[in-house]
Structures are given as C-alpha cells and as structure tokens.
Amino acid sequence: MYVKIKLGDKMKITKIKKLSNDKYKIEFDNHDKLITYDKVILNNNLLFDKEVDNKKLNDLIIESDYYSNYNKVVKYINIKIRSEFEINKYLDKIIVNEKDKKNIIKELKKQNLINDKNFVKSFISDKIRLSTMGPNKIRQELLKHEINLNLINEELNNYGNEDIREKLRKLIIKKIRLNNKYSNYILKQKLLNYFLELGYDNEDILEIINENLSSNDLSIKKEYELQKKKLSKKYSGEQLDFYLCQKLYQKGFTREEIEKISG
Numbered sequence: 001m002y003v004k005i006k007l008g009d010k011m012k013i014t015k016i017k018k019l020s021n022d023k024y025k026i027e028f029d030n031h032d033k034l035i036t037y038d039k040v041i042l043n044n045n046l047l048f049d050k051e052v053d054n055k056k057l058n059d060l061i062i063e064s065d066y067y068s069n070y071n072k073v074v075k076y077i078n079i080k081i082r083s084e085f086e087i088n089k090y091l092d093k094i095i096v097n098e099k100d101k102k103n104i105i106k107e108l109k110k111q112n113l114i115n116d117k118n119f120v121k122s123f124i125s126d127k128i129r130l131s132t133m134g135p136n137k138i139r140q141e142l143l144k145h146e147i148n149l150n151l152i153n154e155e156l157n158n159y160g161n162e163d164i165r166e167k168l169r170k171l172i173i174k175k176i177r178l179n180n181k182y183s184n185y186i187l188k189q190k191l192l193n194y195f196l197e198l199g200y201d202n203e204d205i206l207e208i209i210n211e212n213l214s215s216n217d218l219s220i221k222k223e224y225e226l227q228k229k230k231l232s233k234k235y236s237g238e239q240l241d242f243y244l245c246q247k248l249y250q251k252g253f254t255r256e257e258i259e260k261i262s263g
Contacts, residue, residue, distance in 0.1 A: 010051045016041065021071065028052070036060060037067040069096050070104050074113065083119045083145040116147050120155045128159060132171055135164060137199025165208070168200050172208050181223070184213050223248065 011028040018024055024041055026034045040046070040063050044056075052060070069091070076082065076090055087108065091101045108114040120142060127133045133141075135156050142152045172191060179187055188209055195205045227247045228240070235243055 010053045011057070013046060013048055013050050013052065016046065016048060034060060034064065036064040037071070039067055040064050066100050066103070069094060069100060070107065073104060073108065077108070077113050081119050081122045082114070083147065084114050084116055085145040085147070087114055116145075117151060117155075119145075120147060120151055124155050124159070128164075128167070132198055134168065134195070134199030134201075135159075136201070137197075140199070164200075165204055168195065168204055169208050169212075171195070172205070173212050176209075176212055183223075188213065 011030055011032070013026055014029050015027040016024055017027070019035070022038045024036055024038060026036060026041075026046065028034075034057075040060060043063065044060065046060075072094060073087060073090060077087070082090075084105065087105060088101070091104065096104065105114060112118075123142060124138055127138050127141075139149075139152055139156065143149065172195065175191055175194070176187065179190065182190065188206075191209050192202070192205055196202060227244055231240055231243050231247070
C-alpha cells in the first residue's frame with residue numbers, strides 16, 4: 001500500500017503487527033498502514049516509535065514491492081522445479097522491472113532455487129519414468145526452455161540405451177495387443193509414426209515391431225469373415241470375391257495372405 005505524505009512531513013510508527021507468510025503490517029500515527037516483509041523491517045531497522053519521512057517511506061514501498069515479487073516467485077517454484085526460462089517468463093507475466101528481475105534471479109540462483117542442471121535431471125527422470133515420451137521428444141521439450149544442448153545430452157546419456165529400449169518394447173507390445181484388427185503392414189506404419197512422434201529412434205522402433213508382430217492369420221481370418229458377411233448381402237459369386245479382395249487390400253493385407261484365406 002502506498003502511503004502519501006507531504007514533502008518534509010514525518011510519520012511515527014505506532015504498531016508493527018506480524019501477519020502470515022513473513023508479512024508485517026506497519027501502522028503510523030496518522031492511521032495509514034503499510035504491508036511489508038520481515039527482511040524489509042530488518043534491513044531498515046524499523047522499530048516502534050521510529051519516525052519515517054517521505055523519502056524513507058518511498059524506499060520502503062519499493063523494497064516491499066521487490067520482496068512481494070520475490071515471494072511470488074518462490075511460491076511458484078515451490079509448486080514444482082522450474083527452469084530459468086520459466087522464471088523469466090513468470091517475472092514478465094507479473095510485470096517486474098528489469099533491475100528487480102536481475103536481482104531476483106541472482107538471489108534465487110544463490111539459494112539454489114534456480115538450477116537448470118537440477119531442472120534437466122528432474123525433467124528427464126519424470127518423463128522417462130512417468131510418461132510415454134522418448135529421448136528425442138524429451139530433448140525437443142528441454143530445448144524450448146533455452147537450455148544448453150550439451151547439458152541435455154549429458155543427462156540423457158545417464159540413462160542406458162537398453163533401459164530406453166525396454167520401455168519402448170513394453171509400449172509397442174501393448175499397442176500391438178490393442179490394435180490386432182489391422183494388417184501387419186498398416187499396423188507397422190501406424191506404430192512407426194506413433195512412436196517417432198513420441199521421440200524414439202526409427203531403427204529401435206522397427207526392430208522391436210518386427211520382433212513382436214505375429215502372423216496375420218488370425219486378424220485376416222477375422223476381417224475376412226466380417227467383410228464377407230457384410231458384402232454377401234449385396235454380392236455373390238465372382239462379384240463377391242472381387243469386392244472382398246478389394247476390401248482386404250484396403251485393410252493392408254497382401255495378395256498371398258488373401259489367397260491363402262480365400263482358398
């Protein structure tokens with residue numbers, strides 16, 4: 001709260017009351033009040049009965065605003081670990097001047113509340129353990145925080161390739177089980193595109209897909225019976241065979257597979 005007094009006037013502190021979150025309320029003899037912080041009181045040796053002139057009051061207000069913004073950022077960081085890039089964006093959002101931004105970030109680094117190396121470690125650990133995201137996608141997301149690529153790669157290299165492959169293997173097997181209606185050709189394309197988008201390497205994806213894709217016998221038999229039931233309501237004989245083959249081609253089954261199932 002900004003308290004206006006005439007140039008040369010002085011006010012005497014009549015009460016200092018502790019509030020929550022390191023805040024204090026200072027009351028003056030003219031009944032005006034100022035909400036400030038413990039550090040402001042300590043820095044300025046504010047005591048009961050002390051007089052404050054216009055210049056001093058203005059300094060107190062500026063310093064109180066600084067610590068108000070500082071505490072907002074600390075609260076923001078306490079929700080979850082943040083990158084320096086995120087802190088800069090947040091300070092812009094709450095409209096902090098450049099001088100205060102610089103000082104706040106400097107203090108946060110000193111307190112180890114901003115540490116991009118710790119942020120990268122935490123980010124990578126969370127994404128590898130708790131998400132489907134692969135290393136390439138993780139790298140892209142971290143680069144959005146304007147973090148040095150060497151630092152990102154250094155931390156990613158702490159996770160063995162076999163650990164990443166094992167995670168990918170489990171995800172691919174799960175996807176195969178949930179998508180057994182597709183032909184192997186179409187399913188392979190869908191899986192490849194899906195896991196490339198998640199950030200896994202092309203070679204690893206294809207190798208694991210080929211290791212785990214089973215024969216199309218069951219899926220083509222199921223699709224053949226389904227399409228034959230539908231099409232036989234409109235067609236018969238050679239027409240039925242023709243349209244049935246077309247439908248199965250569209251589903252991604254090969255000529256050999258179709259000839260095998262149709263006899």
